[in-house]
């Protein structure tokens with residue numbers, strides 16, 4: 001979904017964000033916005049009310065998100081935190097739902113401004129900023145206390161002081177020197193991993209000409225005895241050694257006359273800064289967990305809300321009776337399985353081992369003529385069900401759909417007096433419609449008797 005916003009109150013809390021206490025760090029932004037259908041549908045699924053960006057924030061504050069699926073007991077108004085917000089926000093390949101992380105997304109947007117401040121200096125907006133805040137060594141001044149919230153957040157990102165990702169911006173932006181005329185020798189990162197004023201901070205303190213460009217320094221002579229070195233006082237012997245070390249850096253530098261210096265975004269030297277690229281960097285995890293598990297719940301023919309349900313199920317985050325007891329929302333006595341089998345309604349019981357609901361797997365296996373054991377653990381069950389020996393990709397994909405659908409049907413039908421045959425009918429019916437929606441050519445009769453044939457799977 002794309003659109004044009006004329007007035008979007010976008011919360012911005014790159015630093016010490018406190019809701020409703022003393023800061024209202026929201027900024028009005030205008031511009032393009034892009035929400036994927038997934039995000040839109042997911043937000044819809046969460047039943048967020050208008051203006052609920054803020055409640056997402058407060059959820060962030062509590063580090064949890066309440067999913068609206070509380071169907072038990074008298075405490076309907078009490079919020080239950082079934083899934084940690086941080087898990088929901090993890091990118092899909094890391095096992096999360098990939099819901100956009102507002103804090104990181106906000107930083108990527110602000111980073112775009114930092115990038116523009118470097119590369120688009122002829123614009124009117126830049127001149128306004130220069131007039132307002134002043135400029136030194138090609139950098140806008142931070143404005144001290146008079147800066148707006150937006151400006152302060154932006155400066156923090158530019159200077160690597162924000163609490164998201166630290167110096168993620170400054171560390172990845174560098175100057176590619178051509179003729180050296182617009183690169184500030186001490187301030188810009190043009191040689192090595194940090195600016196020279198950081199690497200040789202002692203010399204920087206002592207230098208008379210802190211605002212020299214690379215071209216100036218080269219013209220004056222930056223070899224050890226060159227005129228480029230002008231100090232506030234005589235150097236000590238060890239400081240002289242630093243100059244030698246520093247000038248070694250330039251022994252291979254050759255300036256190219258007529259070639260302008262330019263900024264580059266190190267992660268994408270040709271393309272430059274993009275919001276999505278920066279967001280990717282800010283949300284990258286060093287160690288993606290359960291990648292295969294995560295892949296299993298997403299299926300292009302399974303409705304999103306059903307996949308999300310499966311995602312919660314595999315993490316034991318459904319409001320089963322036992323989970324409600326664990327959270328103090330249901331009395332222990334009320335935890336028994338609705339089928340009257342005498343066991344507590346835990347996730348594994350309800351979906352696998354119940355004398356009633358557990359029988360659905362047998363029915364499904366006989367419908368599909370697929371044999372197999374029923375592992376005790378729910379994740380093992382899912383995995384073994386779909387990875388039938390020697391199974392093709394198409395077959396795996398189909399069994400994946402059936403498994404997700406079956407647990408979905410059990411969950412929704414468990415409180416109604418439904419027989420196993422009726423549950424199986426529902427699985428047949430829904431799978432038919434989910435697949436029919438994607439150019440399925442056979443009629444339901446055929447589907448009822450031999451789904452593999454209909455799908456052209458051996």
Ligand SMILES: [Zn+2]
Nearest residue numbers: 337339341354
């Ligand atoms: Zn039971």
